[in-house]
Each structure stands twice: as C-alpha cells, then as structure tokens.
Amino acid sequence: MRIRPLTVDGLTALVPTTVACLLGAEAGTQGWPPLDAFAWTLVALTNLPLALRGLAPVTVFLVVHLGWIVYVSLGHWPVVNSPAAMVALYTVASTRTDRITGACAALMSGVWIYAGVISDSDAMASVVGQAIGYPLVLWRFGYVARRSAELTVRLRAEQAERARREVAEERVRIARELHDVVAHHMAVINVQAGLARFVFDSDARTAREALTTIGNAGGEALAELRRMLGLLRADGVDGSDGVQEGGAATEPTPGLDRLEEMVERVRAGGVPVDLRVCGEPRPVPPGVQLCVYRVVQEALTNVLKHAPGAAAAVELAYRAGEIGVSVTDDGRAKERGRGVDPDRMPAPGGHGLIGMRERAKLYGGTIVVGPRREGGFGVHLTLPTSEQAARRGDAVTE
Template identity: 65%
Template sequence: MRIRPLAVDALVATALTSVALLLGPEAARQGQNPLDAAAYALVVLAHLPLVLRSRVPLLVWCLVHATWLVYIALGYWPVVCSFGPLLAVYTVASLRPGALSVPCAALMGGVWIYAGVVNHTDSWPSVLGQAVVYPAVLWRFGVVARRSAELTRQLRREQAERARREVAEERSRIARELHDVVAHHMSVISVHVGLARFVFDTDRRTARGALDTIDATGKEALDELRRMLMVLRADDDGAPAGPMPGLARLDEMAERVSAGGVPVALSVEGTPRPIAPGVELCAYRIVQEALTNVLKHAPGAHAEVRLSYEPHQVTVSVTDDGEGAIPDRARTDGGHGLLGMRERAKLYGGQISIGPQDQGGFAVRLTLPTAATTLPPSPGHRLCG
C-alpha cells in the first residue's frame, strides 16, 4: 500500500511539533525565558505549514521563518522553534534549483545569528558555527535528494522507452514470422488448389495428389502457428514449445515447392554442424520467402538452393531462371517480404543481396556468421521435383 506524500508530510509535521512542545520546558532549565501560551502557539504555527511542504516549499519556508522570527523577537529560546525552519530549508533544496535554495539556506543562517543577538549570547563561535554548518548540511542533503529523484525519474523514462522499443521489436518479429509462415504455406496451397480444380475431372490421381499436398501443407502451417503461439504464451513452468524449423528441413520445403510446379534443386556443401537456433531460423525463413516469391511471381521456373557450411559462417543462396514479374519481386516498399529478409539478415549480423541476375531470373544470397562446431556429414546434393 502506497502512502500519499501529503499524509507523510502531515505525520512529519505532527512529530516535529510534538518534539518541540516536549522540549519547551527545557528553556527554563537552560536559563532562557520560560515559554508561555503565546510561545507555544508560535511553536505550533511554525510547524503546521510543514504539512504542505512538498506542494509549496517556498511558501512554507516563508511562513515558517516569519513565525520563527516573531518567536525570536519576543525573546524565547530559539532552539525550541528551530525544527520547522531546518526542515523547510532541506525541503526547498530537495525540490527547487540552487538559485532559490541557496538564498533560503543563507537567510536561515542570518536568522540564527539574529537569534544570538537577541539572546545576548556569549558563545558567538558556537552560534556562528551553527549558523553556517546547519544550513549548509541541510542544503547539501536536499541537493543530493533532488539529484537522486531526478536520476530516478530519468531511469524510469529510459526503462519505459526501452520497454516500448522491445514491444515494437517483438511485434515486428511476430509479424515477420506470421508473414513467413502464412505466405509460404498459403502460396503452396493456392497453387495446388488451382491444379486440383484444373485436373479434377480428367486426372483424378493428380487431383488426389494435389489435395494430399494441400492437407500436409495446411497441417504444417497449423503446427508452426501453434508452435509460435506456445512460445508467446510460454512461462517458466510451461511445457517446451519444441524447436522452430531449421536448415535440416530445407529438403521438406524443397519437396513441397517442387510439388507446386517449381522444381527445386537442393545442394549442401561442407560439413553440417549445429549453429545458433536464431541464425538457423533466419536462414530457413529467408529461403522460405525466396521460394515463395518464385511460386508467386515465376511459376514454371526452376529454382536452386545452395547451402554452404564454412568455418565461421554459413552461406545460402536461392536462384531461379524465371522471367516474369521482376519489378514486383524487387519491391521492398512497406511489405514484409524482401524487406523482412534484409531485417532478419541485419539482426544476426549477416549480409544479403537480392536482385535479378544478368543471365535472367532472380537471386537471393545470404551469409551469416556462425560458431565453428562440427557434426557428422550429410548427403552433399539432392534434386527434388
């Protein structure tokens, strides 16, 4: 439960007033004029404004010191009524800039010296020392408190801004994942729906094969979407969501795209090895997006996917010999396709080139840095389709 600042200030003011009233009888024992009803009334008046010290610190300082001056001018022991002024100086220093707090601290020192004059003190070194040390120490504590509060507010602003950036980045990441999953699988399904409709009455076997591919592709899309949702909902006690697709599943992707009418040749060079899951997913998604673009914009073309494991990096390229819709495939203005490829590559410190080839067709080439850990070799070349 959070206590309101006004309630805290009220408690502080009540506590200081109580201490001052309990100290009142000590004046006579110190050889000072005993406090009468008027003195006690001034003591209360000098501390009551402290209830509003956080809201109007300068006004409270003025009221407290004015009451203290009247109290001193009437010849009463200054110490009894000094708690309010001391706290008022600290409050001004903690809430207002030095241009206002320094004069307030200096004026309090002047009032302290005036009290020594009125009481005809014989201990001027002590009075002068208190007039300098008390305001200076309280002012310093107040300045430290103000700077700490400013740093706390700045830290909160930075944390809020960081949280907003992280939310925006996470939304962008989710949008890319959804685009990659939905666009690829829906493109494959759309191609096979058209094929099944075209041959449904003349070639039932081909139509059945297309429907089987649609069924398998739809299930795979649902599995990936379900996996993404499990990752988003997962907590420390939740069940693992399972691995995201990686380079080991490129052959499945190649078969699926080949069944959609775009023969895909997949070749693997070098010794496959485990790499960071994020890097592997990045390469998988870029290959997926590139093949999806071939399905959309260059139907009937032949595509080639080359995956190369090198000592400190992995390189993957997707090329095709299609001729159609090159301008559409090169667009990056606001979509999640080719722009998403570049964002993924940049996120993992990779380099990517996207564009038409001189001899015709389109090419996507990606290089990602990796750790050099080896695994047993796998087949070096495969032709799907």
C-alpha cells in the same frame, strides 16, 4: 498499502513539533522565560505548517521562519523552533533549484545570527559557525536527495521506453515469422491450383480435393494475415512486412516436427531433456506450431543459461480444441529444494518473457512463467487450435 505523500508530510511535521514542545517545556530551567499561551501558539504556527511542505516548500519555509523571528523577538529560547527551520530548508533544497535554495539558506543563516544577537549570546563565534554550517549541510543533503529523485524518474522513463522498444521489435520479428507461414500457405495454394487445373476435366474428385485444400489454406492464410496486420498496427508500431528480396523466405518456418531436432541440440549442450507427447497428434495451424516452437526454444535456452546441468522436461499435449506445452527443470545446479535462484526470475522488461507473452497473446493463449514449488522453473503454454477459440481472448500469468 501505499501511504499518501501528504500523510507522510503530516507525520514528519509531528517530529519537530514534539521536539519543540519538549524544549519549550524546559525553557524555564535553561534560564529563558517560560512559555505563555501566546508563545505556545507561536510554536504551533511555526511547526505545524510543515505538514504542507510537499505542496508549497518555499511558502512553508517563509511561514516557519516568520514565526521563528517573531518567537525570538519576544525574547524566547531560539533553539525551540530551530528543528522546524532545518526541516523546512531541507525540503526546499530537495525540491527546488540551487538559486532558490541558496536564498533560503542565506535567510536561515540571517535568522540564526539575529537570534544570537538579540539574545545577547556570549558565544557569537559558535552561533556564526552554526549559522553557516547547518544550512550548508542541509543544502548538500537536499541536493543529493533531489538528484537521486531526478535520476530515479529518468531511469524509470528510460526503462519504460526500452520496454516499449523491445515490445515493438519483438512484434515486428513475430510478424516477419508470420510472413513465412503465409508464404507457406500461398505456395500450397499455388501447387493445388495447378493440380486442379491439370485434372479438372479428367479427375473431378482430385480436382475437388485440391479446391478444398485451397479453401482451407486460403482461410488459414487470411487469419494469419489479420493477426500480422493487427500486430504491426498495435501501439502505432511500424515495421516491415518481412518480405525478403525475391518475395520468398530463405528457410522454412520451424514447427512441431522440429521439436525433437531442437531437443537434441540442447542435449548436445549438456542439458538432459526428456521430450514427451501426450494425446493423439493431429494437424495444427502453422502459426500455432511456430508459437509453441519459439516458446520451447526460449525456455530451453534459459535452462542452458541459468541452470546448466539441470534436467529439463518438455511435454507436448494434444487436447480437445487446444494444444499445451510445458517446459520444466529441476534446477539442481542452483538449488536443492530451497527455492529458486533470484537470477532466474524474469526481469519485468526481459526480452525473452516479452516474446513469450506476445506470442501467447497473438494466438489467444495462456502462459504461466515462474518458479515451481518443488524447485526449479517452469513455463506452461496453452493455445487454442481453432480460429473461433483464438478470438475469445488471451491471458498471461507471471
């Protein structure tokens, strides 16, 4: 539960108010006049405004010091209200510029010396030292607090901007990969169109099959184009369409048929990986295949980076209307059943997690990323394999 700043200021005001009441009760024993009803009222009017210090620091500072001056002028013990004056100066120093803080510090020093003079103190040297030392220390502490708050705000803004840029870069990169998928469909359409034209008069059945293939490939290409354009337009992100010189991709888009090849590379890197396929394999849209491939690639890369020597398992499951993939590891290199290494937790703005999230979102899937109860780490992705299911929405869980 987050506590409101005004509540914090109110609780803070109780501290100097309580100290003032304790000191005021002892004024008679210290050789000062006991507090009457008017003096107690002045104590309250001097300390309680601190509850509003966050809303108007300079105004509260002036009210506190005005009450302090009146209290001292009536011949009462100056120390009673000094904690309130210190809190008020610190608040100004931590929220306002050095020029304003300097003026307030000078005012506090003047009131402090005035209290020493009017009370006919025998230790004016000590009073002057306190009048100079306390404001300077409070000024310094307030300055450090103000600089820390400014740096925190700046850091948060930079982190938000960096996360936004990473999302934009990742979306453009995914869109470029989707271009490869669309280029694949166009190539299929071109070949099948040539075949249909060649056998149109001599083999009607083959021509019909070619036209059916063209229709299916064209539908899938349009769906991928819609996703790509939506991705590039999201949040006002502009990027290239991924078309390379010559209008063709330089290498084929990876799919499920290359999972074994990737797993072999990871095994060669020293990580034992077990690849299992559940269900009856069936054709899956190229974009979905690419999404699965990239998520598995990122998850295994994280195992190589953060848990070298751990055993990993990749399970690809074909289910009715969807395809799922899980990448898990036992995390033996970092843990022995006692939780997960903090270094393995994905950072809020982590580029790899952003990529997984954006890919799952693009295809209306769900992804769960995090430590496993039995130890290690796990990534679980589920994607619909039909366009209708993909339109129903998306969900990402971390």
